[in-house]
Amino acid sequence: MSNALVSIQIIPKTKDGEDVIPYVDEAISLIESSGFRYEVHPLETTIEGNLTEIFGLIENMNEAMIRRGSSNVISQIKVLYQPSGASMDQLTEKYRP
Numbered sequence: 001m002s003n004a005l006v007s008i009q010i011i012p013k014t015k016d017g018e019d020v021i022p023y024v025d026e027a028i029s030l031i032e033s034s035g036f037r038y039e040v041h042p043l044e045t046t047i048e049g050n051l052t053e054i055f056g057l058i059e060n061m062n063e064a065m066i067r068r069g070s071s072n073v074i075s076q077i078k079v080l081y082q083p084s085g086a087s088m089d090q091l092t093e094k095y096r097p
Contacts, residue, residue, distance in 0.1 A: 002037075002087060004051035005080040009044040010061055012070035023068055027061045039088060044076070048088050051081050 012023040028045060031038050034057050036049040047054050058075060065073045080086050 001085045002048045002050065003081060003083050003085065004054060005046055005048055005086050005088060005091070006051070006054045006058070007041075007044045007046045007078040008058060008061075009076040010065065011074040011076070012065040012068070013072045013074075015069050015071075023065055023070065026064055026068060030061050030064060031057065037088070044078075046088060048086070051079070 010024060010027045012020055014020055014023065028040060031045060031047060034047075036047045036054065036057070038045055038047045047057070058077065062073045062075060080091075
């Protein structure tokens with residue numbers, strides 16, 4: 001069972017002010033290949049899973065931005081840690097049609 005929801009907005013500093021979208025696409029691709037349940041939203045992506053494992057994924061995402069050529073990366077993160085279980089569905093079910 002998942003014990004955390006983590007929302008991340010990754011903001012890489014690009015070379016010569018190039019578009020960040022290819023960087024963000026790569027970060028989302030890493031999330032997708034991780035096997036975690038996730039939802040992409042306009043300003044952030046929410047990941048559902050084990051907190052320790054998600055933090056490892058975030059580390060990998062930041063390292064991938066550097067390998068791609070970013071000189072630094074800002075990762076804005078929001079965390080809900082709930083040992084008894086946490087899910088996106090549980091928090092948003094009353095808002096879904």
